[in-house]
Amino acid sequence: MRLRQTRIDRTPLRVALALAAGLLSVPALAQVTPVATISVSGEAQVSAPPDLAEIDAGVSTEAKTAREASEANNAAMGRVLLALKGAGIEEKDFQTSRLSLQPQYAPNRAGPNAVVGYRAANRVTIKLRDVTKVASTIDLLVAAGANELGGINFMVSSASKLLDDAREQAIADARRKAEIYAKAAGVTLGPPVSISEEGAPGPAPFRKMAAGMAASAPVAQGEETLQVTVSVVWAIKPAGQ
Structure with a gap:
């Protein structure tokens, strides 16, 4: 019986050895010149000129118990919301922004602070799509019982x-x-x-105003830059x- 011989191609091995020995060279990468x-x-x-405005307003009430403070606050804010609806402001354009109920402590009393009452607060943000109604809306809020005004934010809808x-x-x-x-x-x-x-x-910062100066206060809308x-x-x- 004659054995059949198989021929092995050793070319890849020779190339690899030549590269390892430095006999063949690979073109160097092109040098990148920095761009001036x-x-x-x-x-x-x-x-x-702004065509939108936001007013931040709220009601705060104090009472001996947390329940009394909360109930009084709910009733006061209910009157404010009814006044907004009565002025033709849509419900989608006013939104509760903050609710809080906190104990009140007696000032300047030695020893552990004693709770003497509770303070409830409810704030709402009103969006006005007619900036000429800012002053009248503030008057409306104050007349309805709002005793806190955070400020006014004028905006441009096409910003x-x-x-x-x-x-x-x-x-x-x-x-x-x-x-x-x-x-x-x-x-x-x-x-x-x-x-x-x-x-x-x-966004433009709120223009702060004191609640005591709100009624019939002139409001200048100016321009937004x-x-x-x-x-x-x-x-x-x-x-x-």
């Missing part, structure tokens, strides 16, 4: 569109600055390498390229 850049910031702001306009203006401002730098440095401005918005515009700042990195190249 100019980094600038652009700013823009837009103003618009997103206004901010988009400001963003376009901020990019244009950044390009203007970058072109000035490029010209002064004797280089040509290339495309933007990165764009980032610095911070997010937040929205500002955008962007940071842009521009590529630059030698002039003429």
Whole structure:
């Protein structure tokens, strides 16, 4: 019987040995040249009269027992809510924002503090879609029994569109600055390498007012100003390229 010989291809092994011995070379990775850049910031702001307002108001009551304080507070807030409904404000536009019931302690008494009563509080946030009704709504709240007013927040319903306009203006401002730098440095401005918005515009703070000054107090709505700042990195190249 004749044994059949099998031929083994050792080419891959020879290649691997040659690579290990340094006989074959692999092309080196291309060197990456850093891109020259100019980094600038652009700013823009837009103003618009507010078309929405929020009023923070509430009722606080005190009594000897927690139950009495709570019941008195519920009745007082019920009158406030009825007054809001009677003024034509839809239920979807006012919402309870905080409820609390806390013990009251005798002041300046030695030893363990003794509970002398309870204080209940109920606050509501009212959204007004007609900013001309802010002053009359405050008068209404006070007349209905609200004895706490946190403040007023004026807003612009189309803030997103206004901010988009400001963003376009901020990019244009950044390009203007970058072109000035490029010209002064004797280089040509290339495309933007990165764009980032610095911070997010937040809501306007509440305008605080004292409850005692609420009735018939004049309210000036003014304008809301929205500002955008962007940071842009521009590529630059030698002039003429």
